[in-house]
Amino acid sequence: MKLDPFCAEQGGSGEPCAPSFLEILCDRGFRWLTFAAGGIVISLGLYIIFEIGSAAVPAMKDNGLGFFVSTTWDVARNEFGILAEIWGTLYSSLLALLLGGFFGVSIAIFFTQGYLNHRVAQVFRSIIQLLAAIPSVVYGLWGIYVVIPALRPVASWLNEHFGFIPFFGTKLSGPGLAPAVIVLAIMILPTVAAISQDAFKQIPYKVKEAAYGMGTTRREAIMLVMLPTAANGIMGALVLGFGRALGETMALAMLIGNANQISLSLFSPAKTLASLLASNFPEAGAVEVSALMYAAVALLIITVGVNALGAFIMSRSKRQEAI
Amino acid sequence: MKNNMTKTTPLDAMEQTTGVPTEENQIAIDANIEAIYYGKFRAVRQSHVPIRKGEITGFIGPSGCGKSTVLRSLNRMNDLIPTFKMKGHVHFMGQDIYDPAIDPVVVRRHIGMVFQQPNPFAMSIYDNVAFGLKINRFKGDVNQRVEEALREAALWDEVKDKLHSSGLALSGGQQQRLCIARAIAPNPTVLLMDEPCSALDPIATRKVEKLMHELKKHYTVAIVTHNMQQAQRVADTTAFFSVDISDGERCGYLVEMGKTEELFEDPKQELTRKYIRGEFS
Numbered sequence: 332m333k334l335d336p337f338c339a340e341q342g343g344s345g346e347p348c349a350p351s352f353l354e355i356l357c358d359r360g361f362r363w364l365t366f367a368a369g370g371i372v373i374s375l376g377l378y379i380i381f382e383i384g385s386a387a388v389p390a391m392k393d394n395g396l397g398f399f400v401s402t403t404w405d406v407a408r409n410e411f412g413i414l415a416e417i418w419g420t421l422y423s424s425l426l427a428l429l430l431g432g433f434f435g436v437s438i439a440i441f442f443t444q445g446y447l448n449h450r451v452a453q454v455f456r457s458i459i460q461l462l463a464a465i466p467s468v469v470y471g472l473w474g475i476y477v478v479i480p481a482l483r484p485v486a487s488w489l490n491e492h493f494g495f496i497p498f499f500g501t502k503l504s505g506p507g508l509a510p511a512v513i514v515l516a517i518m519i520l521p522t523v524a525a526i527s528q529d530a531f532k533q534i535p536y537k538v539k540e541a542a543y544g545m546g547t548t549r550r551e552a553i554m555l556v557m558l559p560t561a562a563n564g565i566m567g568a569l570v571l572g573f574g575r576a577l578g579e580t581m582a583l584a585m586l587i588g589n590a591n592q593i594s595l596s597l598f599s600p601a602k603t604l605a606s607l608l609a610s611n612f613p614e615a616g617a618v619e620v621s622a623l624m625y626a627a628v629a630l631l632i633i634t635v636g637v638n639a640l641g642a643f644i645m646s647r648s649k650r651q652e653a654i
Numbered sequence: 655m656k657n658n659m660t661k662t663t664p665l666d667a668m669e670q671t672t673g674v675p676t677e678e679n680q681i682a683i684d685a686n687i688e689a690i691y692y693g694k695f696r697a698v699r700q701s702h703v704p705i706r707k708g709e710i711t712g713f714i715g716p717s718g719c720g721k722s723t724v725l726r727s728l729n730r731m732n733d734l735i736p737t738f739k740m741k742g743h744v745h746f747m748g749q750d751i752y753d754p755a756i757d758p759v760v761v762r763r764h765i766g767m768v769f770q771q772p773n774p775f776a777m778s779i780y781d782n783v784a785f786g787l788k789i790n791r792f793k794g795d796v797n798q799r800v801e802e803a804l805r806e807a808a809l810w811d812e813v814k815d816k817l818h819s820s821g822l823a824l825s826g827g828q829q830q831r832l833c834i835a836r837a838i839a840p841n842p843t844v845l846l847m848d849e850p851c852s853a854l855d856p857i858a859t860r861k862v863e864k865l866m867h868e869l870k871k872h873y874t875v876a877i878v879t880h881n882m883q884q885a886q887r888v889a890d891t892t893a894f895f896s897v898d899i900s901d902g903e904r905c906g907y908l909v910e911m912g913k914t915e916e917l918f919e920d921p922k923q924e925l926t927r928k929y930i931r932g933e934f935s
């Protein structure tokens with residue numbers, strides 16, 4: 332095989348030459364390797380979805396779409412519904428996102444916009460990163476032994492004086508939404524903070540110069556220029572944080588109280604899809620397992636939907652500022 | 655901080671005083687630089703650079719001689735660099751802008767800047783131009799002022815139908831003119847430009863040069879350029895900087911400064927003559 336139609340010699344003469352036969356083989360091999368790796372992951376994902384889906388089929392036949400609007404979970408009467416869990420999942424994740432998103436983005440601003448000495452910022456950054464390494468169970472225990480006792484007096488005071496506001500409508504008797512949300516917010520904080528920091532760091536220096544060159548104060552530079560410029564990345568950070576919150580299982584199962592009810596009150600116990608799966612699965616019979624699989628499908632749809640929405644928002648805002 | 659800006663600043667106060675046009679008040683910015691340091695490195699030594707009112711002052715000189723450093727020290731842009739240290743005085747409207755009592759934010763609102771790379775904000779064309787009006791709490795008709803600024807920057811006709819599309823979607827030359835419009839919208843006294851045409855093609859460059867002749871009717875302009883023809887085309891006064899490589903350090907300084915024709919036809923310094931003839935760069 333003639334590799335280089337332009338030159339007789341095959342390398343070593345100081346002239347340009349074609350890649351060697353071996354290099355071409357490796358190049359092809361490498362391509363197949365990447366295809367294979369990608370293919371395995373995708374088929375694994377599809378297989379899991381298929382397995383869950385087929386296990387859920389009996390429950391789908393029994394409960395139909397009523398599954399999504401009913402709040403009964405009665406094993407004895409074989410009646411299942413997950414409206415309360417869907418509510419609990421979305422409500423707790425949204426509250427955690429509000430809290431964790433606010434602090435995550437604030438931390439990112441604090442670390443990247445020249446408020447801190449470079450070294451100190453580095454130390455703080457590592458500490459925040461460390462939060463991501465703490466196992467979920469530890470968060471759960473911390474929630475039970477620290478957050479709940481600390482929250483109880485605050486909750487009862489709020490309930491006493493502001494009980495007419497639906498958010499404070501009940502007392503915190505033990506586990507409940509508020510401690511779960513606080514712990515969840517801390518758990519998504521490293522994700523939100525790290526990705527928002529990247530978004531801020533990716534802003535070219537010339538943008539910062541442009542802002543200060545117009546005579547902005549630091550606050551104006553951050554609020555009017557840096558934040559809008561980093562908006563895409565921050566949006567991505569929030570979507571990823573929300574995704575994490577939706578699927579978080581262990582800490583929530585320990586803290587949220589697992590009560591099958593819909594309430595606006597921050598102090599009443601609730602239940603999420605993931606905590607439902609975690610707490611009911613070990614002792615479930617065949618029929619209930621199928622219903623749990625149906626709930627898993629619902630959770631999957633929600634997370635995929637949220638991520639797709641995030642991707643859509645980001646691609647749209649990216650197109651708007653096409654270079 | 656807020657207080658500092660709401661009350662009449664010393665800079666504002668000076669604006670009111672109108673006197674006889676002596677040589678003194680023909681000068682918009684009077685820079686008496688003793689030395690400028692980046693950390694331990696002395697980048698610029700003793701140089702006196704007066705920027706004349708209502709004129710275009712061009713800064714020329716070989717690369718690394720400190721043109722940008724001097725220009726950026728005229729509106730305290732260099733304060734963004736932590737290692738920057740300035741010795742000397744820069745007088746603007748009778749005030750030393752390096753006086754500790756003066757907020758660099760206010761200085762930059764009076765002395766605007768256009769950079770080498772076009773750097774519009776990631777917002778609409780309209781919002782880019784209105785940006786300075788917003789932070790300066792402009793009370794008048796924003797639409798009208800935006801249009802005026804865009805007309806002054808010779809960009810209005812090209813963008814009047816898409817004011818609300820992104821400023822980043824414009825061509826490089828249009829982006830640079832947008833940055834000029836953004837800089838002049840809040841009516842600064844002086845406009846500093848650091849090689850504003852270096853990222854532009856010859857046609858866009860000509861447009862910006864033509865624009866500068868219009869700008870000097872309302873503003874005092876100081877411009878750094880690598881291009882001697884450009885300096886001759888636009889500058890009334892030219893300052894030639896060079897770099898002294900003597901005792902092992904590279905230190906920039908002002909060699910000479912004068913009317914552009916005089917400087918190019920009959921330079922007083924041998925070094926200037928050599929540079930203009932292209933004998934070194």
Ligand SMILES: Nc1ncnc2c1ncn2[C@@H]1O[C@H](COP(=O)(O)OP(=O)(O)OP(=O)(O)O)[C@@H](O)[C@H]1O
Nearest residue numbers: 692697716717718719720721722723724735904906
């Ligand atoms: N941020 C900085 N930190 C340290 N040194 C710097 C910094 N900016 C510039 N310098 C140094 O100061 C000297 C003058 O730089 P300056 O950018 O002012 O030159 P210039 O005349 O504008 O050159 P050019 O024509 O290439 O733009 C150079 O030796 C440069 O290395």
Ligand SMILES: [Mg+2]
Nearest residue numbers: 721722723878
């Ligand atoms: Mg320069």
